[in-house]
Amino acid sequence: MATYPIRTVAVVGTGVIGSSWTLLFLAKGLNVIVADPAPGAHEKLAAWLKHEWVTMERIGLAENASLDNYRFVENIDDFVGQVDLIQENGPERVDFKRNLFAHLDAISPKDVLLISSSSGIPSSQFTMDCKENPGRVLIGHPFNPPHLLPLVEVVPHPGTEESCTLRAMQFYRSLGKKPVHIKQETPGFVANRLQMALYYEAYSLVSRGVISAEELDITITSGPGLRWPLTGPFMTNALGGGGSFRHLLEHIGMSAKPWVEDMRKHAFDLTPESLNTLDESVQSWINNVDIGQVERERDQVLLDLMESKSKASSLN
Amino acid sequence: MATYPIRTVAVVGTGVIGSSWTLLFLAKGLNVIVADPAPGAHEKLAAWLKHEWVTMERIGLAENASLDNYRFVENIDDFVGQVDLIQENGPERVDFKRNLFAHLDAISPKDVLLISSSSGIPSSQFTMDCKENPGRVLIGHPFNPPHLLPLVEVVPHPGTEESCTLRAMQFYRSLGKKPVHIKQETPGFVANRLQMALYYEAYSLVSRGVISAEELDITITSGPGLRWPLTGPFMTNALGGGGSFRHLLEHIGMSAKPWVEDMRKHAFDLTPESLNTLDESVQSWINNVDIGQVERERDQVLLDLMESKSKASSLN
Secondary structure: OOOOOOOEEEEEOOOHHHHHHHHHHHHOOOEEEEEOOOOOHHHHHHHHHHHHHHHHHHHOOOOOOOOOOEEEOOOHHHOHHHOOEEEEOOOOOHHHHHHHHHHHHHHOOOOOEEEEOOOOOOHHHOOOOOOOOHHHEEEEEEOOOOOOOOEEEEEEOOOOOHHHHHHHHHHHHHOOOEEEEOOOOOOOOOHHHHHHHHHHHHHHHHHOOOOOHHHHHHHHHOOHHHOOOOOOHHHHHHHHOOOOHHHHHHHHHHHOHHHHHHHHHOOOOOOHHHHHHHHHHHHHHHOOOOHHHHHHHHHHHHHHHHHHHHOOOOOO | OOOOOOOEEEEEOOOHHHHHHHHHHHHOOOEEEEEOOOOOHHHHHHHHHHHHHHHHHHHOOOOOOOOOOEEEOOOHHHOHHHOOEEEEOOOOOHHHHHHHHHHHHHHOOOOOEEEEOOOOOOHHHOOOOOOOOHHHEEEEEEOOOOOOOOEEEEEEOOOOOHHHHHHHHHHHHHOOOEEEEOOOOOOOOOHHHHHHHHHHHHHHHHHOOOOOHHHHHHHHHOOHHHOOOOOOHHHHHHHHOOOOHHHHHHHHHHHOHHHHHHHHHOOOOOOHHHHHHHHHHHHHHHOOOOHHHHHHHHHHHHHHHHHHHHOOOOOO
16 A cells, blocks of 8 residues: 555544544645535534634644645545545444445545544454455544544454554654554554543542542542643552563552452442442532533643643654 | 641651651651661751651741751660650561550550551551550651642551540641541551452553553543542542432442443462562663652652642542
């Protein structure tokens, strides 16, 4: 497959994720073909892009970036000859993606990368009807919202060509993203599994009455969560061991084994009943919070944080 | 128990945690009596406090704060009559703490709060020899380093007087900390359990070859980790559900159940053998990183982050 630069991208589906990708691609100076069959999708997208452009100006626009470089089309079929890559953001349903990718594979030139934003469905589950070139299909799962958060999980299926995986990694990197290569099609990929591990222990502790939901959140936001934008699990462990991962695990790690055993004994089981009980504790707090203010202040501090972090070359 | 303000604090043990508490207490304008039997402990502490004072100046000193308001003493016994609270930071050994607390309880006026910084040993395991007033013993577990990170886990044992728990919460809050009340003596308390939940899934994924250690760290530091200083598990879920925790769990939560099942199937088991394999992957990356630079840049961005966050009144 040729590795000429990617200049024109198609975005299929303009929900929260598709709109955000469109904004990012435009800010990075790409041309974007956008399609979404939902009534009013075009107007909604146009208004949102206009409203959010100021955020991208703050972060920094590519030289040739313009809010005018996109075209909303009725039917993507007429435009696949013009694009280098298709980023799909349809519903999270295997049957839907299976039909859509079979169709995109049939009509697109063979070197167009076909990438799904799916947050948890491995692409091997929806490539069986791709008769032309299933080797250019893979997952590029962003972290919401893609125009702000750098993470993209690149997940090939066993038949994905290595050159396509590399090209996708290179493409996302060229946009200033932090792509990671997931080497096996694990359910939930990596980021969502890590989130779920944390969340399920949180659900367990609050369900058992060990701590209130609000105070549990504080243990993260005022404790270990303050480090996690800066150093991940392994670097945090290694720093705790004076540069040696093994040192930390042999000391603190071993003495923490009984904690882990106790956590497994009390593992949370998500059922309609357990959700009812948990939701009561959580919502009795959340209902008294000004959610709009939390969102505004979160976004403000997040931008400050990413700006501060961008000056620290050793932090990922 | 009287609830007059706490003006004089004793710090027993001046390792990493005890030194950091001393720095914080001084910066907040308290008088501190410090004891540590290790040879050279006094000189080491003095040099460290002097070096770190500039950080506390940046964060903001109390009006009457002074680096001179501490006294390093040979024997704490002669000074317990002058203090309102003792913050213990000795070795993490049950037998050690059992002897020390029996002694402190025997010699201190009955209204002096006796608080251990233990990161995982519940105080009911070392109060059985406290004959005077075991009701004033509890855990105040800071998150390292206490002079920077706001979290303090306040963990009473079943016999701790409620007024003592409240007084400890109030004291830490008066220092600008974010104390949380752990209502049951869970092994590992709360913050360390949440950390372990995340770390063990990270260990599992890297051990299984799903992703490299460096890229796993990126999935946190460039993905969900960017949100966790701002919103914890419950608020993050609620925001994802448009203000409704239940909404998110009924939709995304339920479809994530197979991910959680798969995680439990592949749960990491920490043994000398599994640690060997894991350490090889981790250290092959860490050995090529300038650890000193990572630490400096982490601390810099952390201070920026806390400054930015302090302006956001809705974030915990």
